Amino acid sequence: MEMAMEKQRIVILGGGFGGVYTASELMRRVKRISKHEIDVEVILVSEENYITFQPLLPEVVSGAVEQLHVISPIRRIAPGAVLYVRHIDKIDVENKTIQLAPGRVPRTETIHYDHLVIAMGNTLAHGMVPGLYEHAIPFKYLGDALRLRNHVVQMLEEASVCEDAEERQRLLTFTVAGGGFSGVECIAEMEDFLRKAVRAFPNISETDLRMILVQSADRILPEMKENLAAYSDKLLRKRGIQIVLNHRLHEVSADRAIVMNKETKELEVIGSRTVVATVPTEPHSVIRDTPLQCEKGRIVVSDEMESASHPGVWSLGDCAAVPSGEGYTSPPTAQYAVRQATICAENILATIRNQPRRHFKFAGLGKLASLGGRRAIAEVFGFTFSGFFAWLMWRAIYVEKMPGLDRKIRVFIDWMKDIFLPRDITQLNVHDEQQVRREHLAAGQTLFHQGDFGDRLYFVVDGEVEVEVDGNVIATTGKGDVIGEMALLAHKARSATVRAVQPTDLVSLPSDAFDQIIKYVPGAADAMNKIHQDRLQRNREEQTADSATDE
Structure with a gap:
């Protein structure tokens, strides 16, 4: 009688594209293998029970897409995986354990693993900028987008009855720090929303609005080709968005953002009640507290996705320095993370079964960025596009990438409704103000x-x-x-x-x-x-x- 092999536990940390798609691919492959060949338990730890489709978060702010339509339940994407909706307190790679924060029952939980996959992404580096944690709104998760949308509407409501001219200007000044994809798409959609929203406020005109994009580099969108970045810069400035280059966020408080000129070190005060921060970022503290070899804050792994310093520990996505196979480190984007997930899952199972492993190699299909107002830029297979046609490409590509057929249909219907119906300007108090x-x-x-x-x-x-x-x-x-x-x-x-x-x-x-x-x-x-x-x-x-x- 053939004996079943000992069960192997694979624990995945992170509910983003890298983590969820690794779990999905593992479950898909395990179902095709007999338990006599391999017996695997897949555990996924995420702080939410859904995955956020981050490219559409700016459209949640503008109201073009319903908030629940940009998220998909993890249980449907990775059926069969054990899901822990918990915060991660500690990673112990020496004893092969993960300590989780308490859930409803007030006690911690420790999970042992045979293979560990770290796909936790990055977090906003609050400690690098005084006041960032206290007063800036991050822009990475659904809760951030909802909080920003409600905050923006609240600023309009407050400004419509404010008689103090200086305070009114601060209320109507919207500052975004970071000129990469997230920052540009955020301020573009916010501008589009505000221009339409002020029509419902008799005391506020479009000329009262002030939108500022702060970028530490000498141009916005450094990830894109220069001609596309220049097109974006020109278009945003034409819409009245002030772009401050070669400046970085220095300090934030309740009614101002202080930016510093990188060359002269001079400080400039921007009176603003709204500061959105997409930079700076850093790895999660639980990763920094491990002995894993890192490079510029990212876990060093081979092109097989395994840690260079600790075998049995795998990493991918934003928090890992994964060789692309094309002579550079993979950028922190979803298209790379999803493909890394496939290779990572395959290699873990190959390791358990003592089979050859695959090497990751991917050159990228292209890059897209929405600029609001039915305009976008795209770089696909070496060709560049801008304007309305690029916007159609952006929408077509991203609706196809949405996880789940139901979400694709819902988002498509939202876009159709947005053509004919005005966007909502109601304020939902979903963000609880902290008592302390x-x-x-x-x-x-x-x-x-x-x-x-x-x-x-x-x-x-x-x-x-x-x-x-x-x-x-x-x-x-x-x-x-x-x-x-x-x-x-x-x-x-x-x-x-x-x-x-x-x-x-x-x-x-x-x-x-x-x-x-x-x-x-x-x-x-x-x-x-x-x-x-x-x-x-x-x-x-x-x-x-x-x-x-x-x-």
């Missing part, structure tokens, strides 16, 4: 003014602020201090203006949460009253000292 949130102030930025309504309590994490009453600075305070408790305790307006002396990080708490803490947490009221009294005493002493000096 981090905030960042640029030097010279005002946190609140004397006489403002007191709605939040602030704790200084780092930096320094000055307290001003009736135009006179009466105190400075810094790390570890509490700000704004007077207005919340007395339920009155702010008694002072608070302004950052230097870049300052804070954590804030809303007034309703503060009231609950004071009411129900033993000793909290006494502690806060003591802070309040100490501050009053310190202010009186400083004022007395200043008076004595003047005399």
Whole structure:
């Protein structure tokens, strides 16, 4: 009697194209092999139970495509794979284990593996730009697109009733950092949406809108041929989009983006309540914490997709430096990730079965970018196209690439409706405002003014602020201090203006949460009253000292 072989567990990390299509290809191939030859369990770990078709995210912002139509359920793409919808806490390549964050049940879970596939992509490098995490909107996932769309509509609503000219300009200024595919397509679709949306706002005209694209290179779309990049630059500028080249995002706060000239190092302040960040990016922290050999943040693998330093660990997609077979490292695009997934799945099974493995080789089919307004650019098989015809190519190619026939049909119908029906401008509050949130102030930025309504309590994490009453600075305070408790305790307006002396990080708490803490947490009221009294005493002493000096 023939004995079945020992079960091999393949764990895949990441719910993007690389991870999901690796799982799909593994399940497809395993079904054709007898369990006497191979017995495999495929586990996929993703933070969502769907895959996002990222090329269409800008059209979610503009309303051209329904939000649920750009995602596909992972379970339908990779049937038979075990799906964990969890956050990944730790990768232990020495002991071959993955530690997952708790789900509904508050306990962690450890998964052992025989083969590990890392396809986690990249994440926004919040630590590289002060205020990026606190105030910029990323643009990579469906939740980001929904958050941006609702934020843009909210800015229009606020601006339509705002009487302060400077604040109104900040509300109607939309800044995107990053002039690659994501940044260009995002601002192009946002511009298209805003031009049509303002027709419903009598107090706002198209000339009131200000859209800025910040790019660190000397041209936008460096991935495309120069003539296509130049066409895109000219078209966007013609539509009124301001393109700032050779500048990088330096600092972000609630009402401004500070950009730095790469050559002169001079800083420029852009007053803006909307900052979208597509750069800078970095690998996930769990990857950085492993001993895997990396190159510029990407896991070094062979053209067979296996780690150069740890056999049995495979990697593909954005987080891996995969040789293309054409003399360069594969770029982080979906068309490469999907083909890498096929080779990776085949090679894992070949390794288990002691069979020859394949080498990855792919030169790319082309590149496309939508520019909004039924215009696009395309580079396909060495030929270049631009304008309306390129836009038709863009739509035809991407609807064909959508995973699942149902999604193809739904997106096609959305596009047909967009021709005849106006785009929606309703605001859906799907993004929960954090009760406790981090905030960042640029030097010279005002946190609140004397006489403002007191709605939040602030704790200084780092930096320094000055307290001003009736135009006179009466105190400075810094790390570890509490700000704004007077207005919340007395339920009155702010008694002072608070302004950052230097870049300052804070954590804030809303007034309703503060009231609950004071009411129900033993000793909290006494502690806060003591802070309040100490501050009053310190202010009186400083004022007395200043008076004595003047005399």
